[in-house]
Amino acid sequence: MRHDAPPAGGPQHAVQACALGKAYAGVPALQQVDFCLAPGEIRALLGKNGAGKSTLLRILAGAHAPDSGTLHVGGRRVAAFTPRDARALGVAMVHQELSLVPALGVAENILLGRWRRGRLFVDHAAMRREAAAALAMLGAAIDPALPVRRLSIAQQQMVEIARALSLDPRVLILDEPTSSLSAADAARLLGCVRTLAARGVAVIYVSHRMDEIQQVADSVTVLRDGRHVGTVPIAQAPTAEIVRLMTGRTAAAATRPAARTPGPxxxxxxxxxxxxxxxxxxxxxxxxxxxxxxxxxxxxxxxxxxxxxxxxxxxxxxxxxxxxxxxxxxxxxxxxxxxxxxxxxxxxxxxxxxxxxxxxxxxxxxxxxxxxxxxxxxxxxxxxxxxxxxxxxxxxxxxxxxxxxxxxxxxxxxxxxxxxxxxxxxxxxxxxxxxxxxxxxxxxxxxxxxxxxxxxxxxxxxxxxxxxxxxxxxxxxxxxxxxxxxxxxxxxxxxxxxxxxxxxxxxxxx
Ligand SMILES: Nc1ncnc2c1ncn2[C@@H]1O[C@H](COP(=O)(O)OP(=O)(O)OP(=O)(O)O)[C@@H](O)[C@H]1O
Ligand SMILES: [Mg+2]
CATH class of the missing domain: 3.40.50.300 (P-loop containing nucleotide triphosphate hydrolases)
Structure with missing residues (x-):
């Protein structure tokens, strides 16, 4: 990873991406996307399926390299950015698809790649204490000693989030973290996100649940077909407006089905x-x-x-x-x-x-x-x-x-x-x-x-x-x-x- 000095006198962004581009096998997934985020800001990233949200987030977390554009994290220019570099700069990401190791325990998963050593062996007790602390931030009642394969999908999702929190991030990226959570777990997560933001953590949040966005986000960025179509404060983005930005047209009202006469x-x-x-x-x-x-x-x-x-x-x-x-x-x-x-x-x-x-x-x-x-x-x-x-x-x-x-x-x-x-x-x-x-x-x-x-x-x-x-x-x-x-x-x-x-x-x- 190369670091350059922060741009002199420029505002200090937690993340600043300019003109990012990315194509997969020649098909563009992101084109000329600008994205800036201040410390303590909660930004919802929205767009239809395939709009490029996960692609953008993977670039910000060092998981994918952009084909073009520049990226600053914490005021530093980064290039040839790897997930390890991202972590060193305080960027933690919860990916859309679960990525836990089913055969390992909850604590071993939360601290994956950072296992604690005792004098001779892995110190499982210390790891369980540390994992329990991360889970407690989310109010999740999950035994850190359980193997992950015994957990429900919702519990696995909570473990993934706890893993990101245990990294003590300055930029927290959540790609559809609530898609399989119960309303109560989702509410606890949103509470936790707000607490972190109040402490200066910058949060990027993807969700298709509009009520959540309205509750938790300070601002929204909308992508459409890999392009940035707008970033607006949440107060100026009622759900109907967000849907219009996402789709390029006004939403049709949901039609209720007519009562049917069922068969046998x-x-x-x-x-x-x-x-x-x-x-x-x-x-x-x-x-x-x-x-x-x-x-x-x-x-x-x-x-x-x-x-x-x-x-x-x-x-x-x-x-x-x-x-x-x-x-x-x-x-x-x-x-x-x-x-x-x-x-x-x-x-x-x-x-x-x-x-x-x-x-x-x-x-x-x-x-x-x-x-x-x-x-x-x-x-x-x-x-x-x-x-x-x-x-x-x-x-x-x-x-x-x-x-x-x-x-x-x-x-x-x-x-x-x-x-x-x-x-x-x-x-x-x-x-x-x-x-x-x-x-x-x-x-x-x-x-x-x-x-x-x-x-x-x-x-x-x-x-x-x-x-x-x-x-x-x-x-x-x-x-x-x-x-x-x-x-x-x-x-x-x-x-x-x-x-x-x-x-x-x-x-x-x-
Ligand atoms: N690894 C990959 N290989 C090839 N194409 C990819 C890959 N990852 C993403 N794409 C393509 O890039 C485009 C953007 O995908 P991306 O995953 O960023 O969408 P998204 O906005 O996160 O959508 P969703 O809401 O469904 O998660 C899609 O057309 C997708 O098929
Ligand atoms: Mg996605």
């Missing part, structure tokens, strides 16, 4: 219990119906979807698809019965990262791309093109590896894969996690269109607004059981939020 029962679950989590869950989803699973994190929504799909063994209980009981459930059998699951952890269960976008898009529809025993490239590419267009995947070529897509675009591939498969029952776990608000509405429209064609959809989401916009009926879960059932028509957002929080609301609960 497509998915029937009776008395499903699992060791340790689910307690006697029964539900029906009719053909043409979208049913939402609401509840707090850890309420059992993911466990329910996984048990129905045969990913986790159930102790007791039956699942029938279109009147036919499915015994000894496994994903392969469920797919055979026309059931698909788009899981919560896209990196682990939803995608084959090393494979191409097109291959991933047709992964669940082998029958439609095979010609006899052979794969038909023509069929694969036309089916993939169709699915990519439906879900608005932004990519240079469908032959690129899925790994090269932005986070939100990877999520769209997970969905596109199941839209292609022509399933009769679709199970979705947090389907729009990390998806920009424009694409979200497109996905809602798509799911509604699927339902209108007779697909039964069961969707878990931690965003009550999403469930209200999308579903016909809601099931609220708490501690592994369904504690309330509501039609969306005639229910208010406030009521759904209260139910999800586990408060008792009068009504026809079962």
């Amino acid at each position: 029962v497509a998915l029937e679950v009776r008395g499903l219990s699992t060791r340790g989590k689910l307690r006697g869950v029964s539900l029906d989803v009719h053909a043409g119906e979208i049913v939402g699973l609401a509840g707090l994190l850890g309420a059992g929504r993911t466990e329910l979807l996984r048990a129905v799909y045969g990913l986790d063994p159930a102790e007791v209980g039956e699942v029938s698809v279109r009147g036919e009981p499915v015994v000894r459930r496994s994903p392969a059998r469920m797919i055979g019965h026309g059931v698909g699951l788009a899981p919560e952890d896209r990196k682990k269960d939803g995608l084959v990262l090393g494979m191409g976008i097109a291959e991933n898009l047709v992964l669940a529809s082998p029958a439609r791309v095979m010609r006899g025993p052979w794969l038909s490239r023509t069929r694969q590419s036309s089916l993939a093109r169709h699915a990519a267009a439906l879900t608005a995947v932004k990519c240079a070529s469908l032959d690129d590896p899925v790994r090269s897509l932005s986070g939100g675009n990877q999520q769209k591939v997970v969905l596109g894969k199941w839209l292609n498969a022509g399933v009769q029952v679709l199970l979705l776990d947090e389907p729009t996690r990390g998806v920009d608000i424009d694409a979200k509405h497109q996905i809602y429209d798509l799911l509604r269109a699927l339902a209108a064609q007779g697909t039964a959809v069961l969707v878990a989401s931690s965003e009550p607004e999403e469930l209200m916009a999308l579903c016909d009926r809601l099931l609220v879960m708490k501690e592994g059981a369904i504690v309330a059932r509501r039609e969306v028509h005639g229910t208010t957002l406030a009521e759904v939020m209260a139910l999800a929080m586990g408060e008792h609301v009068h009504g026809h609960d079962t």
Whole structure:
């Protein structure tokens, strides 16, 4: 790394980037982007999926080198900047995709690369104390001695953030830190961010949750197609204005679905219990119906979807698809019965990262791309093109590896894969996690269109607004059981939020 003296007399920025440019395989991801941030400022970085947010942040954190432009950190010109240099200058980044080592403990992950040594061996006790202090800043009740593979996604996210905090950064970069957090954890994180900013830490924050932005940011920077389109104080950036900057047009009002007459029962679950989590869950989803699973994190929504799909063994209980009981459930059998699951952890269960976008898009529809025993490239590419267009995947070529897509675009591939498969029952776990608000509405429209064609959809989401916009009926879960059932028509957002929080609301609960 080379340092030059700070520009004489110039204002001292925590970060100052000028005319940054970056292309991947000749396709521009950032063009002529300027970005300045003062110490103690909280800046929201916004833009649609693929706009270049993560690319910019990776450059600021030394993880990617820009093709052009200059960068100053703490007033010093830096070039040939590596993640190690960034850390030395006080820049810490929480990446969009989880990067923990599952086999190691929480403390070992938080202090990765900085393990403490005792006289002879690694001093695990000292590391656990240090890790506990970082977790305490976030108010996270996670045992530092646990192996990371035992943690939920939300807990893993908290560990990633604790790792960044333990570096005592002067510039803290958070790329969608709350996409899998509960409302309570997210609120604690935002509180922590404000405390750090008050102490002079500069914070850059990416989120697709507009309410959060309005709460925590001092200012917003919007990128569109790799270009800087504006930086404004938050007071001058109501959500509608932000969406206009992001998309270049005014947002269409969210359309509520018209009430539909559902068809026969497509998915029937009776008395499903699992060791340790689910307690006697029964539900029906009719053909043409979208049913939402609401509840707090850890309420059992993911466990329910996984048990129905045969990913986790159930102790007791039956699942029938279109009147036919499915015994000894496994994903392969469920797919055979026309059931698909788009899981919560896209990196682990939803995608084959090393494979191409097109291959991933047709992964669940082998029958439609095979010609006899052979794969038909023509069929694969036309089916993939169709699915990519439906879900608005932004990519240079469908032959690129899925790994090269932005986070939100990877999520769209997970969905596109199941839209292609022509399933009769679709199970979705947090389907729009990390998806920009424009694409979200497109996905809602798509799911509604699927339902209108007779697909039964069961969707878990931690965003009550999403469930209200999308579903016909809601099931609220708490501690592994369904504690309330509501039609969306005639229910208010406030009521759904209260139910999800586990408060008792009068009504026809079962
Ligand atoms: N490693 C890579 N190889 C090839 N292309 C890439 C790579 N990383 C990003 N891109 C491309 O660069 C563009 C910008 O991606 P980036 O990840 O910065 O978007 P983003 O704004 O963070 O989106 P999201 O909201 O979905 O996370 C996208 O078109 C993406 O496909
Ligand atoms: Mg990103």
